[in-house]
Amino acid sequence: MDSLIRKIRQRVPVKYLEDISTAELALNTQRLLRECELIANRNPYYILTFLKSAIKRLEQDNCELDDELFEFFSELLGAKPLSPTDFEVITYSIKAAERVEKDSIIEINESPxxxxxxxxxxxxxxxxxxxxxxxxxxxxxxxxxxxxxxxxxxxxxxxxxxxxxxxxxxxxxxxxxxxxxxxxxxxxxxxxxxxxxxxxxxxxxxxxxxxxxxxxxxxxxxxxxxxxxxxxxxxxxxxxxxxxxxxxxxxxxxxxxxxxxxxxxxxxxxxxxxxxxxxxxxxxxxxxxxxxxxxxxxxxxxxxxxxxxx
The missing domain is CATH 3.40.50.150 (Vaccinia Virus protein VP39)
Incomplete structure (x- = not known):
């Protein structure tokens, strides 16, 4: 899940986010929801697209959907993609070296x-x-x-x-x-x-x-x-x-x-x-x-x- 969170924060295209198992998605829906809520303030369309893909995969694997997650997805329907010139906040998490306890977190206001x-x-x-x-x-x-x-x-x-x-x-x-x-x-x-x-x-x-x-x-x-x-x-x-x-x-x-x-x-x-x-x-x-x-x-x-x- 940590890897998925890093990728979402970096706005990795949704088609590259399918390497996490649906079982892990189902077990971590509350953590995922909290992260999605934060990022949706910056780019709701990206989170809408990601959740659409995640919910589809959960349904295909007959995993029980979290009501709160599905409700949040419904609230995002109608969100529009940002234009190429729009700024948004991207979070880069450089994995901690052995000498350091925590990842290096850098937030950039940019047009990705x-x-x-x-x-x-x-x-x-x-x-x-x-x-x-x-x-x-x-x-x-x-x-x-x-x-x-x-x-x-x-x-x-x-x-x-x-x-x-x-x-x-x-x-x-x-x-x-x-x-x-x-x-x-x-x-x-x-x-x-x-x-x-x-x-x-x-x-x-x-x-x-x-x-x-x-x-x-x-x-x-x-x-x-x-x-x-x-x-x-x-x-x-x-x-x-x-x-x-x-x-x-x-x-x-x-x-x-x-x-x-x-x-x-x-x-x-x-x-x-x-x-x-x-x-x-x-x-x-x-x-x-x-x-x-x-x-x-x-x-x-x-x-x-x-x-x-x-």
Missing amino acids: QLISGYGTTGRRTWEAALYLSNYLLENPDLVPGKTVLELGAGTGLVSLALGKYTGASSIVVTDGDANLIENLGATLKLNNISKDDPKWIFQSLLWGEDQVPDGVDILVGADITYDSTIIPVLLQTITAAFLQNPNLVVYISATIRNEETIAVWDNSIAQSDIQCSVISYSSCPNQDLKDSGIWYSVTTPEIRIYELRK
């Missing part, structure tokens, strides 16, 4: 159905951000006492994971789109973070134009190599940051959607004086990362994490 054709990729959370967050939380010695800056933060998931669940001394959240930084206000409230907290710094940063602030120990970025035309200015920004701090460490997580684009990144790195290595990868996230607490679509391609040093 938005695609780049609507003018921005920064209003939804992409797979490489989830993968990088999980990696950094699984390697606790990388961050404590350090100032971390995220490039192209988008929804801010990586920054939030670091700020909430590691010993980072300061988190600098940056994006080239000032509106995205402004939109983080709702997400911060969801995670009980105040913009006035001196640990957190929020600012616009245009690659190739703006400098990385002094005092940064670690740069992170997720899914920021998707466009070959921006790779030169991205590397320009990283190179300039190395000049400010030769001991800087950079972690870039990339989803390999286009071999030609990632080749531009690899070749550009090879022609620079930056040392680069792939420190983690998953060739099939849907299969490899089932125990991470995060669901990845069967269509998610390979994800890599690059470590860059001077």
